[in-house]
Amino acid sequence: MMTINMTDTVDTLVIGAGVIGLAIARRMAVAGREVVVLEAEDAIGTGISSRNSEVIHAGIHYVEGSLRARLCVAGKEALYDYLQSHGVPFRGCGKLVVATAEDEVPSLDAIEAKAKANGVDDLTRLDPDQVSDIEPAVKCAGALLSPSTGIFDSHAYMLALQGEAEDHGAAIAFSSPFEGGVITGDGITVRVGGAEPTEIRCRHFINAAGLGAQSVATGIEGFPAEHIPPLYYAKGNYFILTGKSPFERMIYPVPGPVGLGVHSSVDMGGQCKFGPDVEWIDAPDYDVDPNRAGKFYEAIRRYWPDLPDGALQPGYVGVRPKLAPEGQPPADFTVRGPETHGIAGMVHLFGIDSPGLTSSLAIADHAAGLLGLG
Numbered sequence: 001m002m003t004i005n006m007t008d009t010v011d012t013l014v015i016g017a018g019v020i021g022l023a024i025a026r027r028m029a030v031a032g033r034e035v036v037v038l039e040a041e042d043a044i045g046t047g048i049s050s051r052n053s054e055v056i057h058a059g060i061h062y063v064e065g066s067l068r069a070r071l072c073v074a075g076k077e078a079l080y081d082y083l084q085s086h087g088v089p090f091r092g093c094g095k096l097v098v099a100t101a102e103d104e105v106p107s108l109d110a111i112e113a114k115a116k117a118n119g120v121d122d123l124t125r126l127d128p129d130q131v132s133d134i135e136p137a138v139k140c141a142g143a144l145l146s147p148s149t150g151i152f153d154s155h156a157y158m159l160a161l162q163g164e165a166e167d168h169g170a171a172i173a174f175s176s177p178f179e180g181g182v183i184t185g186d187g188i189t190v191r192v193g194g195a196e197p198t199e200i201r202c203r204h205f206i207n208a209a210g211l212g213a214q215s216v217a218t219g220i221e222g223f224p225a226e227h228i229p230p231l232y233y234a235k236g237n238y239f240i241l242t243g244k245s246p247f248e249r250m251i252y253p254v255p256g257p258v259g260l261g262v263h264s265s266v267d268m269g270g271q272c273k274f275g276p277d278v279e280w281i282d283a284p285d286y287d288v289d290p291n292r293a294g295k296f297y298e299a300i301r302r303y304w305p306d307l308p309d310g311a312l313q314p315g316y317v318g319v320r321p322k323l324a325p326e327g328q329p330p331a332d333f334t335v336r337g338p339e340t341h342g343i344a345g346m347v348h349l350f351g352i353d354s355p356g357l358t359s360s361l362a363i364a365d366h367a368a369g370l371l372g373l374g
């Protein structure tokens, strides 16, 4: 266990050992920087990074030119290379985006055009017979096949990032919550809580605290409040399929305005799950309401009519850190560096929901670039 001394001054301090903090720590350490990560919990990846779909997204659905679109596409390429070269389990199984009724077929054209604009030009259009040939359980009016969508073992990935960061000298202080900070002339002084509260100074400060990012930013004396976006919570519930998956690929309906619809994915252990849905909540809670099953059966049967009664069991919940409330268009990833808030050496990452896992390596490059450490 790492011990922090009152007198320590480090080059780079990262708050949060989720996938984003770990990717940044690894990026900085490999570049030869001295890195310390403060993590409130006693292990890596216990936050948003452990409650998601573990999908490597192709980058199809995001607004052209947005950070989400750019970092997803760049991150996907980097992630596949990383997983391959570091022996992290993954499967490029592909996904189908299905029009569940004739009136959704024109949406497939729009999705294909959006994907192309984002640099994703490997989609193939399939008619219902072609879909039946490769996914006999799926009924639809047409589909797009995305071959570069995949799944991976996100925990093994985070362990690889942690291992590589530590091999290059980074240290992760567990059970060490950030409790406040002060901007001084030559860096930032941070108060660390936990069993042995202490202080640490740093020249570069990166806030990758996920659902806690706004609270961390608010805790820094002198940090301008107008650069801290509001935080809203959108819960995503999953239901697990009992029995064998009827699909080879992931199956997504044409997406709605906020989430990607009740889609199916299979994890690396072969378990088929459905979700996440979108449930706006006032504060994080991680209980699946079994009464939501009815809506899942209804949504899934639009593309898998033979889903048997009683086949779904409540699974788990992930909570998205949203920056726009229900009813408003989703906000982009919001990564604020010195060029926006004017404080040298400081980067805050807000609203890193999906596709944050896929984008993680590209987000790390982006954060380093904002600090001039590219």
Ligand SMILES: Cc1cc2nc3c(=O)[nH]c(=O)nc-3n(C[C@H](O)[C@H](O)[C@H](O)COP(=O)(O)OP(=O)(O)OC[C@H]3O[C@@H](n4cnc5c(N)ncnc54)[C@H](O)[C@@H]3O)c2cc1C
Pocket (backbone or CB within 6 Å): 015, 016, 017, 018, 019, 020, 021, 038, 039, 040, 041, 044, 045, 046, 047, 048, 049, 050, 051, 052, 053, 054, 055, 056, 057, 176, 177, 178, 179, 208, 209, 210, 211, 212, 213, 216, 235, 236, 276, 317, 318, 319, 320, 321, 352, 353, 354, 355, 356, 357, 358, 359
């Ligand atoms: C339902 C759902 C499904 C998703 N599916 C996908 C997907 O299939 N593919 C994909 O690419 N992305 C997906 N995502 C997005 C992805 O999971 C997130 O973007 C990513 O995990 C965010 O990682 P993070 O490191 O920012 O946050 P976290 O993993 O939450 O890490 C933040 C860390 O900061 C720590 N922390 C907080 N406050 C403090 C403090 N004061 N002091 C010290 N430490 C602190 C926390 O303990 C935590 O460990 C999904 C997200 C959700 C919610």
